[in-house]
Amino acid sequence: MKKKVLSKYYYSVVAVLAALLCLCLWSFPVRAAEGFRFYTDNPGIHVTAGDSLSFDLHLEGGNAAGTDVALSVVSMPDGFSGFFKSGSYEVSKVHASGDGADTIATFQATVPSEATDGVYEIVLHAASDTGYEENLTIELTVSGLEAGESNFYVEYPDQEGVSGTSFSYSTTIANNTLNTQNYNFSSNAPSGWTVAFSSGGTQVSSLEIESGSSASVTITVTPPEKVDAGDYQIECAASSAREQLSTALNVKILGTYEMELSTVDGKLSFDAYAEKESTVTLKLTNSGNIALENISLTSSAPSGWEVSFDTSVIDSLEAGASKEVIAHVTPGKEALTGDYVTIVSASGNSQSATAQFRVTVKTQTGWGIFAVIIIILVAGGLYAVMKKYGRR
Structure with a gap:
């Protein structure tokens, strides 16, 4: 009887342990x-x-x-x-x-x-x-919310100058989003204008900027040579797959500097004699649409020559106006008969104009007559000698 009870107890314990093991396996599966x-x-x-x-x-x-x-x-x-x-x-x-x-x-x-x-x-x-x-x-x-709003900032958006001048703008692009962005650059510059983007001294058309970082971009704007005076606004854009950033650049064109240098009659040649002064009347014209200031006249002539002007500096010359200046040219004493080149230049307001003259140096008439007389006397002397002694 006792053995039967123990056996029954044994199987009960085994059953409980088996149940517990199944429960553990079910609750914590081996993966x-x-x-x-x-x-x-x-x-x-x-x-x-x-x-x-x-x-x-x-x-x-x-x-x-x-x-x-x-x-x-x-x-x-x-x-x-x-x-x-x-x-x-x-x-x-x-x-x-x-x-x-x-x-x-x-x-x-x-x-x-x-x-x-x-x-x-x-x-x-x-x-x-x-x-x-x-x-x-x-x-x-x-989420549609960004970590922050990116921006395209220009330090000095307003600049002015004359046509043909290149204007340089320092800008900064800050990527305040959560992701790296690749920004492509563009502008709405008028026809004939050029706009270039550069970073680190290298011209670029796009730039990759990491999240939370910024980059410096230099924008160079160059108007046409003879653009009309006035105010111009150029919109520049930096566009990525997710953002459209823009900034406005303002350019004020004051006008166009241009000058011409010639003579009153348009001729660029004249005759001269060694050590004798010759004069030529120059005509300087302001063909731009803005006044020229502090115009200086200079020359380049053969060694030993002298060139001077009755007015070597012109304080101001209004747009469309002309001024006559007399140039005094004296060839050096060593100048031989022939053609020489003399250049006259005018410069002011970063503009310049030149006129190249052909100067023909001739022998003075008095010496020419004297030389002819000498030749005649020599020829006459030779003739007399030959006539006197030729018959012998």
Whole structure:
């Protein structure tokens, strides 16, 4: 009787232990995923519609060492897209080295531009060829709010000068968004104007700026040579996939500087004699639409020549006006008969004009007559000698 009771008790204990074991197995199932840890550094981030994201994927645990790991997407919200990438290739299986927290791949995800605000989950799966596996859930909170408003700032937006002058503007682009942005540059400059963008001394058409960073951009604006005087506004834009930044540059054209230098009769040649002064009347014309100031006259002549002006500096010459100036040219005593070049230049307000003269140096008439008389006397003497002694 006693043995029967003990047997009954024994089976009861076994039954209870078996029940407890089943309960433990049901509550804490043994999963193959315990062989390694599959994770990313930022499993929950805030994004905006249209963002493109990249997540580094890591495997940690010795059970994955030296094995091939298959990667797949378990679930993806409607409209979202993504793929696994290693180096420059899209992949579906990678090799795990097992060296610490091994970065096995990246997951490239794109949020649709029409995504509404809310929380979305992407579930990824990693399975080793030795039977271990693990899921990774990435949580994306889509919001239309940015971290901050980016800006396109110009330090001195108002500049003035004459046509043909290049205007340089120092600007700064600040990317206050949560993502790196690639900004493309453009402008609405009038026809004939040129607008160039440069950064770090190199001309650029676009610039990549990291989140929270800024970059200096120099904008050079050059109007046409003879643009009309007046005020001009040029809109410059820096556009990325998500932003449209703009800034206005103001240019005030004061007018066009231009001058012409010639003679009253238009002739650019004259005769001269060695060591004898000759004069030529110059005509300086302001052919621009703004007054010329402090015009200086200079010359370039053969060595030993002297050139002077009755007025070497003209204080002011109004637009459309002309002024006559007499130039005094004296060839040097060593000047031989022939043609020479003398250049006269006028400069003022960063403008210049030149006139190139051909100066023909001639022998003075008095010496010519004297030379003819000498020749006649010599010829006569020779004739007399030959007549006297020729008959002998």
